[in-house]
Amino acid sequence: MASSSSLSAAPPARPHTAPTGIGEQLPQELYLEVRINQGSSTQLARFIATGQQLSASAATLQKLGLRLPEGVEPDQQSVDLAQLPDIEISYDARNQRLALQLPLAGLNRPPTQLRPATPPSVLAASDSSPGLLLNYDLHAQQQRGYRSASSFSELRLFGVGAGIWSTTQNTSLDADRGHWQHRNIRLDSRWQLDLPGPMLTLGIGDTLTGALEWSRAVRIAGVHLSRDFSLQPYRVTTPLASFSGDALLPSTVDLYINGIRQASRNVQPGRFQLDAAPTLNGSGQAQLLVTDINGQQRMLEFALYGTPTLLQTGLSDWSLDLGVLREDYGLRSFVYGDRPMASASLRHGVHQHLTIEAHTELSTDLQLAGMGAVALLGERGGVVSASFSSSRAGIMRGHQHALGYQWSAHGFSVSARTQRSSSDFRDAPAFLANALLPRRTDQFFVGLGNVHSGQFSLSYISQHYPGSLPTRLTGLGWSRNLHGNAWLSVQLQHDLDNRRTDSANLYLSLPLGRLTQLSSSVRHGSDGNALALQAGRSVPADAGGWGWRAQASLGTRRSANAELSHLGDAGQWRIGMDYDPDAGTTGYADANGSIVWFGRGIRALRQVDDAFALVSTNGVAQVPVRLENRLIGSTDAQGQLLVAPLRAWQRNLISIDTLRLPMDLLLDTPQQLVVPASGSGASVVFRLQPSRPLRLQVRGADGKWLGVGSTIAVELAGQIVATTVTGHDGEVYLQDPPADAMLRIPLDDSHDCVIPLPIALQGSDPPGITTLQCQP
Structure with missing residues (x-):
């Protein structure tokens, strides 16, 4: 995304004033502090004073950022300052200062580059000790003599050598009328190494191959190497919005995007260029406000368009995969194909408005190659994408092409995409895993809305798989915020090929507080009409606590549900009952959390999807701890608290709530910034000491x-x-x-x-x- 404009204003013409304080007729060498157009400067320059005349070499004038008069050569040793058009000269002999005032046309300076202040791209990971973590999710239910229990678990080893080791598995135990069946299926086992400096991730084991919008991923066992922008989360990968202008006097430049100030910078006289990080996805309006030291303001407006699908010029995103196909995933633990395959994907920013893409897949009797591009049309014309792929699978040769367009702005958006595949086109999922590939896919979406009338949406989707009839669905929706944060929405869906599957839904929610709400929905479909009523209280996500939910449905299919849940420092559990006239009553219970060995001893905590921290307060119990200024819990009897989740490779603010500390405790620092590595734990120590x-x-x-x-x-x-x-x-x-x-x-x-x-x-x-x- 790039925008540019010229902003200038020339001052009223002023008569040339001879320098004062220069009366000697003999040439005098002076080294003066130069100030141009009232700008602050510490430059010292060499001048020659002869009577009322000041002169300098052409090289000195160019170094000061002044444009040479016509006829003056760059190597000329003496140029009279009075030769510069429309210049005013003021010489302060006592302080050895020279003030020059001249129009913008007389300045010849490179544009002042103004870039947004961002945290360093690469952040050093916080201290971490070796640890072992077990994530678990348990579920059990009983229904009319049928009992079952299942669990999903992840075992993760970190801090031992380089990288982290992890494995996941699914275990189930079923009993039907006294007959028990047990299954234990390994899912994924993987070693991963992250290198934040070059933004690289290396994985060995079970993984998904890289893919683009117009290609498909496949699960393999092998080696995965890719660029990973999440290792430098503060790095801006999309093109920056660029605004240029001129300032005659020292000024302040403020950038507003959609009425919200995004940046403010001080500039010296001359040209400037302000690069701002993109803050919107779609079309927007930018205003550049320039205020000089006299308080005079000028504003220019720009149209701009931002999209995360474009990369900055010269930046690349890529992945490489080599391995064999994983077969019967979720059914058997160690079943792999016997044909090796390789896959590679690439995205590269060749211009602020253009990113090219490439993808290839190779295996025994399979070769696939494709090219694509994503382009921004003008400054705000929307984004168009296109791709073409060709494959050779045995004696079959096929191709696939796709074309898409999207444009969005405040209150309106539209997107359309179509993809076609010939009957002989094959990719790795289709050729190696027999995964069906659609012959044709069409998608269309329009969104329109504002605060008063609500949000409208119109959608169309069509898919055609070989050997089956095409599916064509249209949808119409409307939603709006009502008084008191209530929410009302209507959704209609129509099947163009089978009207019996048409449906209509009306949904209303009414908050009764920060966590409690009532809701109701009315549904009409091929299976009849239904009315559902629900009341519930959400579990506080940070501090934890109790939650509940009760639901009843009337109509063609009657049902009821009631559930009670609790979130604590050691995890979350739920118990509930479902009633259905056909299936009867089903009772269920589940629990999830983590068990971790980290530092000293074994502890339980909430489920850890990525990173966590162990907070220690020197053995002081009941110390309130905050994460990003939100109360997350209090230390236990040993003065420790496990805090999750944390954002890997980002700054996480962990602090002590000092207002709740007893007066007889001293704290060295009330807050710390923690940067954990992916899937690991970080140690955070607050030194609390007894005080009198x-x-x-x-x-x-x-x-x-x-x-x-x-x-x-x-x-x-x-x-x-x-x-x-x-x-x-x-x-x-x-x-x-x-x-x-x-x-x-x-x-x-x-x-x-x-x-x-x-x-x-x-x-x-x-x-x-x-x-x-x-x-x-």
Whole structure:
């Protein structure tokens, strides 16, 4: 995404003024601090003063960013400043400064580059110890003599050598009228190494091959190597929006996109270029506001278009895969094909408006190659994509082509895509795994809406698989936010080939608070009419707690459901019952969470999809911990808390809620930024120490409160270990005074008052304010 414009304004013509303070007739060499158009500068330049004339070499003028007059050669040694068109010269002999004022046409500076301030692209991972983590998801149910239990688990080893090891499996136990059946299926086993610097991910084991929008992935066992932008999440990969202009005087440039300020920069006189990170997907409006030092403002408006499907110029995204096909996935543990295959995908930004794509697949008796492109039409014409692939599978030769277009703006969007495959076209999923490939796919979507009338949508989708009739569906939808955050939506679906499958849905939700809501829906379909009513309370995602849900359906198919759930520090569980007139009553229960060995001992925590942190508070229990300023829990009896989920390779703010800490605890730092590696744990230590804060009120020998700002020294064994001052009403605050300490208070130039701290105050809980008095 790129936009540019020129913004300029010339000042009123001013008469040339001869420099003042120059009266000598003999040439005089001067080194002056130069200021151009009131801009700040620390440049020193060499000039020759002869009478009322100032001159400099052409090279000096070019270095200052001034345009040479016509007829002046770049190597000329003396150029009279008065030769510069429409210039004003002001010479301050006392301070050896030279101020020049000239129009924009007289400046010849390279544009000032202004880029958005972003965190470093590569962040060092926080300290991590070796660990072993087990994610689990358990489910059990009973229905009319049939019992079943199943579990999904992931075992992950990290911090031992390079990379992480993981394996997943599915276990099931079924009992039908006393006959038990047991199955244990391994799913994926994988070793993965992330290299944030070059943004590379290397994986060995079970994996999915890389794919583009117009190709399909296949599950293999082998080697996967790819570019991974998620390892540098703060790096901007899409083209930057670029805005250029001119400033006659020192100015402030503010960039607004769709009315929201995105950047503000200070610029010096001359041309500037402001590069801003894209903040929208689709068409938008940008305003560039330039305010000079005199308060005068000028604004230009630009049309721009942003899309994540484009890459910055010169940036590439790619993947390489080599292995054998994984067969009967989810049914058997170790079944692989006997034909090796290779796959490669590439996306490369050749221009701010153009990204090219390529994909290839190779195997025994299979060769496939394809090219594609994604292009932005003009500044805001939308995005068009196209691709063409050709395959050879044995004696069959086929091809596939696709074409798409999308355009979106605030309140309106449209997208269309079509893909065609010949009858002999084969890719790796179709040739090696017998996965059906559609001969034809068409998609169309239009969205329109605003705050007052709601959101409208119209969609069409058509798919045609070989050996079956085509499926063509149209949909019409409307939704709107109502008063009090209520939500109303209507959805209609029509099958162009089978009207008996048409359906209509009406849905209404009514919030009763931050977590509780009521909802109802009415549905008409081929199986009849139904009315559903539901009430529920969501489980607080951060601090945890209780949740519940109750639902009843009336009509052709009657049903009922009730569920109770709880989220704690060790995971989440749910119990519930379903009722159906045909199937009867089904009771179920499930639980999910994690068990981790990390640091010292084994602990339970919530399910960890990616990264987590172990927070330690030096053994202090019940310390409230926040994640991104949201309360996430409190430390246990050992002063520890496992915090999940964290965002890998990003800055996660973990802090202590100091407002809830007792007064007798000291904290070295209230917050830390944690950057965990993918799938790993990070150690976060907050050093809390017991403290003895003392609040005193001190009277002088005359019985009056010590004056505000009086100096008080804390003395131990004749040595001053701390000093403080008094507040109003003689109040003094001391933090952890040592045992047997004395307070020394100067009364005048020759006399001090010494007060021993009462023994009752030392080592005890804060007793409130205690009054002490100097003895005469």
